Amino acid sequence: MHPAIRIDGVTKRFGNVQALDGIDLEIAKGEFFGLLGPNGAGKTTLISALAGLVRPDAGRLAVMGHDVVAEYRAARRQLGVVPQELVFDPFFTVRESLEIQSGYFGIRDNAAWIDEILENLDLTAKADINMRQLSGGMKRRVLVAQALVHRPPVIVLDEPTAGVDVELRQGLWAFIRRLNRDGHTIVLTTHYLEEAESLCGRIAMLKQGRIVALDTTRNLLRRFSGHTLRLRLAPGHVLPDTLRARASAEAEGSRLFNLANCDEIEGILAGLRDAGCRIDDIEVGKPDLEEVFLRVMERG
Amino acid sequence: MDGFLTLLYKEVLRFWKVSFQTVAAPILTALLFLLIFSHVLERHVRVYENVSYTSFLVPGLVMMSLLQNAFANSSSSLIQSKVTGNIIFMLLPPISYAQFFAAFVLAAIARGIVVGLGVLLATLWLVDLSWRAPLWIAAFALLGGAIMGALGVIAGIWAEKFDQLAAFQNFIIVPLTFLSGVFYSIHSLPPFWQQVSHFNPIFYMIDGFRYGFFGVSDVPPLLSLGVVAACFVVLTVFTLWLLRIGYRLRA
Structure with a gap:
């Protein structure tokens, strides 16, 4: 056919x-x-x-x-x-x-x-x-x-x-x-x-x-995108050493985690809780084609 | 076949929708030529025995209007479609290049004949015309319209801007039509210009067309028919080739 x-x-x-x-x-x-x-x-x-x-x-x-x-x-x-x-x-x-x-x-x-x-x-x-x-x-x-x-x-x-x-x-x-x-x-x-x-x-x-x-x-x-976790800690609070390497800094003190899967959210939140960090704002981002597009174009 | 008929219908409808501009205006222009030239020259010029100058002028003006409007129809339609981009509507469907050519040329003939008939009807009350050989009249009208329609297709394909088309029209078509014996017999010209006129295909169209009315002409009508038919064949082959290779239509 x-x-x-x-x-x-x-x-x-x-x-x-x-x-x-x-x-x-x-x-x-x-x-x-x-x-x-x-x-x-x-x-x-x-x-x-x-x-x-x-x-x-x-x-x-x-x-x-x-x-x-x-x-x-x-x-x-x-x-x-x-x-x-x-x-x-x-x-x-x-x-x-x-x-x-x-x-x-x-x-x-x-x-x-x-x-x-x-x-x-x-x-x-x-x-x-x-x-x-x-x-x-x-x-x-x-x-x-x-x-x-x-x-x-x-x-x-x-x-x-x-x-x-x-x-x-x-x-x-x-x-x-x-x-x-x-x-x-x-x-x-x-x-x-x-x-x-x-x-x-x-x-x-x-x-x-x-x-x-x-x-x-x-x-x-x-392949080219994934879920993300974006969070901003309360003033005076810093990420524990165990999480700092995984996060990238963003504007206004926000930190961004690229996630392989959604299960990782639980581990990140547990790490913050154990370190006594207070969270001011939190947002889970879905995979998006715009990111795929940008990555493919950069790579291509 | 339906695609061809639709394209032909669309091309005829296009000029008919603006007939004030495409039909009435050229008829008025031809009438003005007739009034002015006949007023100035009627008593001073006699081209053929027993034919008044005004009568001599009418077939020439009819044919000139027919030719110019046949050219204008195909050329203006194509350049407008190219410049505005709507030519895509004609290029996407399954219309062959031969059908494309035939539709544009037939629509050009249609407009030329409508304008030519209009000039003829508007001038009939002014002159006494004879109709010695109506078939010759029809043959030259159809072939002349077809030649100018094909030339219009070539110009419309070639031109990428309106001023390029205007240059083609003003520097090629208008001089060729004005210097083709519409207003005079070439026998009244000096020998050099008589020879030059024989290289102008529009001269043969006008002369042969006029023969159909008066039964007299500057050159034998069969020679005119041969030249005009040969021109049509050459232009048809050339235009079909342009369309086949997609010159300036398909990148």
Whole structure:
């Protein structure tokens, strides 16, 4: 069985910049996959290569088993892309834009699905309004709708929530989650790492055109991050020698313990109690993708 | 096929939605040319026997408007889509480059013919036109519109900014159309400029188109048709090649 996306040895150079440097990646059908990396890491170039907007110098890409160059028409029917830039055609209304986009994919009577998308993205009231008159957030929703008109099994969202308010973000993710539950493969790039953490089952991190980490979100969190214990002692109290070496100093007299597991908390608190230390403030931190990201980027 | 038809429909709808600017304005411009030139030259210039200068002028103005607007349609649509970024909506779907080309060229022909017909209808009450060879009129109108539509696609693909497109239009298209015999017969030119005119493909479009009305022309209409058809084939092959390699559309 073909994976949803298969990328073999893809390279792309723009002048002196090696945008993609031998990318190999396979994304299974039904995955919610995150593509993370700093600006200029190659995320958008990779997505563009997948969509046929960028032609790789070497390597092959396939969507649902269809080569994006040799079988570009079949590949593009399988793919819906939400571009990063807020682009729109100022000549048309929201509904016209969606009808035209459906037609490009060879779908004539698509009114029922268009209505459903409009409703899910809270655009029904704006359906007959010209694109120029929409706010930035509304235009972003239309971009999502345009990517979905042909019911593609693979949906790529390139920074879909950049500059979008919280309400829309939550509504959008609820809709995308539902599409994922219905079997659509989702590929997401975002700078909001908490979004990637909560949505993506697997994540690839890119740096300078190379994949520097690829694993399930859970494994990445386990490998590169962990629980922490942050505490501040009452004035005049100091950590006992047995604990001092394990803690790092933080602002305002706080001390941070990196924990291998939560059981260690009990031992630390017992040590403090035995030393007669009084605690003013205490906080347990959960593993977080931002820390993973920073560590991977430092290492990569 | 549906993708092609939708792109064609969208391109026609695009100019039709702003028809005041894309259709009415060029018709008015052509009428102003006709009024001024006929007022100044009607009594002083006679190009063909039994054909008044104003009558001679009308087919030339119709064809000039048709050609300029065919070029404007494909070129302006492409540059707008590129600059605003919405060209992505046409590049992501499974539309082949040949379909892409055909849709833009046919929409350009459509706008050219709508404007040309508008100029013709608006001037019919001013002049007495004969219709000696309607098929020649149709052939040159279609081929002329197609050539300029293809040139518009090339210009729209090549240009990265509006001023580059304006330069293409002002320094290539406008001089070629104005110096193509719209306002005069090339026989009235000095021998050197007569020779130069023969290298202007738009001269053959205008001359052949005019032949369809009056049955007379500066060069044999079959020669004009041959030159125009050859130009169309060359431009089509070149434009399809540009689209196939994704020049300035797909990085």
